[in-house]
Amino acid sequence: EIKALLFDLDGVLVDTAVYHYQAWLRLAKTMGFIFTEKQNEELKGISRMDSLDKILRWGNVAKSDTEKQELATRKNDWYVELINKMTEEELLPGAVDFLKAAHKEGYQMALGSASKNTSIILKNTKIAHFFDAIVDGNSVSKSKPNPEVFLKGAELLNVKPNQCIVFEDAEAGIEAAKRGGMKAIGIGDKNILLRANKVVNGLNELTIKDLKEL
Numbered sequence: 001e002i003k004a005l006l007f008d009l010d011g012v013l014v015d016t017a018v019y020h021y022q023a024w025l026r027l028a029k030t031m032g033f034i035f036t037e038k039q040n041e042e043l044k045g046i047s048r049m050d051s052l053d054k055i056l057r058w059g060n061v062a063k064s065d066t067e068k069q070e071l072a073t074r075k076n077d078w079y080v081e082l083i084n085k086m087t088e089e090e091l092l093p094g095a096v097d098f099l100k101a102a103h104k105e106g107y108q109m110a111l112g113s114a115s116k117n118t119s120i121i122l123k124n125t126k127i128a129h130f131f132d133a134i135v136d137g138n139s140v141s142k143s144k145p146n147p148e149v150f151l152k153g154a155e156l157l158n159v160k161p162n163q164c165i166v167f168e169d170a171e172a173g174i175e176a177a178k179r180g181g182m183k184a185i186g187i188g189d190k191n192i193l194l195r196a197n198k199v200v201n202g203l204n205e206l207t208i209k210d211l212k213e214l
């Protein structure tokens, strides 16, 4: 029996990918190159440092660890400037209605994100109160597809992995859920999120009844 729902943040509840892209692109330009929106897709769900490594590879640029720390901090400062201005209007279609319905149904809910900036985003979009536990980039050491982020969520909610459904837009996130022994609902393209138990375009296409039929 499903008792808990674990939500990824970026790409499931809000669209911060555009802001990550703006900030990373600004950083790439300071090093003399750019990268496409299509390449940006590959950065979804992966950690800040893994993102930077990929971008430096795209630009054919080598940096020392100290320089990388500085670059990541600079990008994050720009990114935080952008998300500081976010409002609840930037929640993805159906997100709030789904959270409300799930809460009413009595499911426990946790956030499972790779981001270290979740508190700003949750506060500005006014959805923090829905979550009984928050696991994010500040509390995990291994990033998705490692299941740590979701296993910690289940542990904090006091439920077993097989009592959880994970909501994820990234392939690595679906993989993390599966490795953790959980069910997964993919938000996005079913030709990409192949391992998900079910795939929808957005939470607006999903009902509580769908969860029971999974």
Ligand code: G16
Residues within 6 Å of the ligand: 008, 009, 010, 011, 020, 043, 044, 045, 046, 047, 048, 051, 076, 112, 113, 114, 115, 116, 117, 118, 137, 170
């Ligand atoms: C999000 C984004 C990733 C980003 C990561 C780390 O993950 O999808 O693109 O690299 O967070 O973010 P930050 O630099 O804010 O710590 P998720 O798991 O919420 O999709």
Ligand code: MG
Residues within 6 Å of the ligand: 008, 009, 010, 011, 012, 044, 045, 168, 169, 170, 173
């Ligand atoms: Mg995501």
